[in-house]
Amino acid sequence: MVRPVDLPTPSLLLDLPVLCNNLATMGRRMAEHGIALRPHLKTAKSAEVAMLATEGQSGGITVSTVAEALAFAGHGFKDITYAVGIVPGKLEPLAPLLAKGVKITLLTDNAAMARAVTDKAAALGVVFDVMLEIDTGGHRAGVLPDSAELLEVGRILHEGPGTRLAGVLTHAGHSYHCRSRDEIKTVAWAEREGLVHAAERLRAAGLPCPVVSAGSTPTAMCGEDYSGITEMRPGVYMFMDVHQLLLGVCSAQDLALSVLATVIGHNRPADKLLIDAGALALSKDVSANELMADIGYGVVCDAATARPIANLFVTDVSQEHGMCAVTDDTLWDRLPVGSKVRIMPNHACITAACHEAYHVVDHGEVIDKWKRFGGW
The missing domain is CATH 3.20.20.10 (Alanine racemase)
Structure with a gap:
């Protein structure tokens, strides 16, 4: 499996x-x-x-x-x-x-x-x-x-x-x-x-x-x-996505899309946790910030359960880095370098467009890979 x-x-x-x-x-x-x-x-x-x-x-x-x-x-x-x-x-x-x-x-x-x-x-x-x-x-x-x-x-x-x-x-x-x-x-x-x-x-x-x-x-x-x-x-x-959730169009259990990322660094002096999903994996869409300030580029969730990690968001992105502002010092131990997280995107359409395929998950198991169409 x-x-x-x-x-x-x-x-x-x-x-x-x-x-x-x-x-x-x-x-x-x-x-x-x-x-x-x-x-x-x-x-x-x-x-x-x-x-x-x-x-x-x-x-x-x-x-x-x-x-x-x-x-x-x-x-x-x-x-x-x-x-x-x-x-x-x-x-x-x-x-x-x-x-x-x-x-x-x-x-x-x-x-x-x-x-x-x-x-x-x-x-x-x-x-x-x-x-x-x-x-x-x-x-x-x-x-x-x-x-x-x-x-x-x-x-x-x-x-x-x-x-x-x-x-x-x-x-x-x-x-x-x-x-x-x-x-x-x-x-x-x-x-x-x-x-x-x-x-x-x-x-x-x-x-x-x-x-x-x-x-x-x-x-x-x-x-x-x-x-x-x-x-x-x-x-x-x-x-669905975080923007639709905050609009009241759907509930949290309706979010079907996420991006799996790895914690690649701890910048403790700057209180930043780094992940390997940046702008090219998440997009730079900040539409949800109209409804909830400081939500940044997506909600950070537990990799296995997809449940949100309290007060942890992708607050900034560069091309291949995502930066998450850490306000809870227990997160350094809970999310060591090399651990994985899921990001629930602000706008599913734009985030999905960053990728070539979906890894299809059914009750905790990856069961298939579906290609996406690109181009104009």
Whole structure:
């Protein structure tokens, strides 16, 4: 039997029972609301995780890079939404998938790009389904629900020779900056209101809008009314992380992802314990610090039990070093040089992206190794 502590460090650990429980929880929640679940695989980037996440669902998935679309199509996924604004230069590698029976749905919020995409697709001899992105408060991308651009872009996609208007899509990314479940509920309400209003305007103008697609883990977990929405595209719910925990979206036992690290030094004069997981193993994401000061780059946990070690966080990182401020002198003896710890990351998506594979753990035993997709 291989135990997690037997692995080389740093290693990315994925707790299989926790993963499966998270998937089941979201699946049940969406089923109760009558909403199709289209998991966003930008977090996992793994065929094995995707198979589990789509079990019992429609089979549709969401990706955020061309490389992901190609990789998942190669593993038999036939309904893929590429949920990042499209440009004509990215159509050529995707077009051959259509001939293989793969439905690729694209995304835009721009009239000039809509024209360019429909013309490029026609030149390639294909027709793509395209969603119209809506800004429901995140202010990253999308047209406003009440804007003139909504109908302009919708008509271009509907009437163009290389596109079909597939519906509307939004991402309530600003839900990650909330500070309570009540705030998330407010964002979820605004997400639904804006998205459904945009869909209704398109339909009133005689334009098709079969799909009304929302998506963020916080709003999918905390929203109360999803009427008018046809699908959800959450991603980090599969693994959860410290940020979601502090938002109140999940509990500590829902954290499926961690990084195994080795204690490589004791800097007693500086009160720092050093580990071999630095920025390239943990990332430099400090999103959780918005909710809990001084949590740094991750929570340090016992390597065997994954239980947090009181008041021990990765407070600083360089490329290959993690530094943990020591406030309890008993830790020098409890965590000698050469011992191992687990780090629960702030943002699972970014930390997972630092690694090539998951070491899959089931009840204290490493049972498999699942490769991740990289590239763009």
